[in-house]
Amino acid sequence: MSAFEKGLEDMLPRLRRFAHGLAANRADADDLTQVTIERALRARTQWQEGSRLDAWLYRIMRNCWIDTVRSRARSCKIIESAEAGEHIGHDPRPQIDARLDLDRLMRAMERLPLEQREVVALVLIDGLGYRETAELLDLPIGTVSSRLVRGRTALLAMVKEG
Amino acid sequence: MTDEEALFAYIDGELEGEDLIRIEAKIAADPVLQKTVAEHRALAAELQCAFSTILDAPVPPLRPVTAAADGKVVSLADERSRRDRRLVSWRAPHWAAMAATLVAGVIGGAAFSGSDRTGSVAEREGQLVATNWLDDALTTQLASAQSSEAPVRIGLTFRNHGGAICRSFAAENVEGVACRKGKDWQLEGLLSRERAKTGDYRLAGSSATAAIVDNMISGEAMDAHQEKAAEAADWQP
Incomplete structure (x- = not known):
């Protein structure tokens, strides 16, 4: 196994976690992981040895997710999906001590605009610094910081309202 | 950096x-800020905790990693499009093949049976075109303003590469794509929809139509405003 493949394999758990931060549900997150790995393997010659593999992979994953959302926006508008139908009438029973499980947090994350969701996923979930996040997303650090404020404020409000 | 940031x-x-x-001094002097800090720390901990379960979970088998060993990358997207192609197998651009299926399935009445709105597809100069209620819906119905009761639902309006x-569009038993040519809507794809509206089939049918759109679309789909303008121009290019 090459150093690249080894690095890729070591990154799988973190990649999956980032995918769960971007995607709305677990199935989408695993699809996203799969597609990202495929794209990374095809583009492996573009990765420069010695540079950060995690940032390179996160960028690929983010682009894959943007592609998925674009192409899905088209299919979804054609006919509302059966899955969406199932959600109609879904009654999240009011639970006083509702436990914040992963699925609930993923649903809350999904309601954030992607630009906020990705900084929340990178800083709050993955633990990257502001500067690392800014470099990864190719944004000014001030933009990362302001998106983070908006994202986590909205997230807290959603979590509070249950 | 703002104070909030x-x-x-x-x-x-x-x-x-x-x-x-x-900032430390500010927080120390302000109980409201102390509460905000505590809440956001709790949120961050909650996020980290919940999402970290992914790190410990076994990674489901990923085809490409194993497949890469023999030098081949199996693509999920390729597999999907293969699956979609199977579903869209009678989306042949060749009218001969399509007409044969239509004669058997659509014009023959199976697809539109149970309704008196027959004859929604006709052949004109070797092309299949929408007529009657399908023609009406394509010509007059705006996706942005259609009733949920409408027998035909219009999906996307877009320009093709030409x-x-x-x-x-999608009706009870058929769905597909039609393009305006002169005063006609020429059918570019027509798929039968199973009567049994099980979730799987509905999704598969939709994704098949989506695949047709994906192949044809040039640029982005029109928004409500553009759709209205296109209608006002009688859908002419």
């Missing part, structure tokens, strides 16, 4: 020096 930078351990001292305006 500085507060969050503090929570994230990103502040140092004078900024850190300033610049013509095309629209996707």
Whole structure:
């Protein structure tokens, strides 16, 4: 196994976690992981040895997710999906001590605009610094910081309202 | 950096020096800020905790990693499009093949049976075109303003690579894509929809139509405003 493949394999758990931060549900997150790995393997010659593999992979994953959302926006508008139908009438029973499980947090994350969701996923979930996040997303650090404020404020409000 | 941004930078351990001292003093003097800090720390911990379960979970088998060993990358997207092609197998652009299926399935009445609105597809100069209620819906119905009761639902309106305006649609038993040519809506794809509206089939049918759109579309689909303007121009390019 090459150093690249080894690095890729070591990154799988973190990649999956980032995918769960971007995607709305677990199935989408695993699809996203799969597609990202495929794209990374095809583009492996573009990765420069010695540079950060995690940032390179996160960028690929983010682009894959943007592609998925674009192409899905088209299919979804054609006919509302059966899955969406199932959600109609879904009654999240009011639970006083509702436990914040992963699925609930993923649903809350999904309601954030992607630009906020990705900084929340990178800083709050993955633990990257502001500067690392800014470099990864190719944004000014001030933009990362302001998106983070908006994202986590909205997230807290959603979590509070249950 | 605004004070609010500085507060969050503090929570994230990103502040140092004078900024850190300033914010710490501010928080110490303000119970409301203390509460905000505590809530956001709890949220961050909650997120980290919940999402970290993914790190410990076994990674489901990923085809490409194993497949890469023999030098081949199996693509999920390729597999999907293979699956979609199977579903769209009678989306042949060749009218001969299509007409044969239509004669058997659509014009023959199976697809539109149970309704008196027959004859929604006709052959004109070797092309299949929408007529009657399908023609009406394509010509007059705006996706942005259609009733949920409408027998035909219009999906996307877009331009194809030739610049013509095309629209996707779905009725009870058929769905597809038609493009405006002169005063006609020429059918570019027509798929039968199973009567049994099980979730799987509905999704598969939709994704098949989506695949047709994906192949044809040039640029982005029209928004409500553009769709209305296109209607006003009688869907001419």
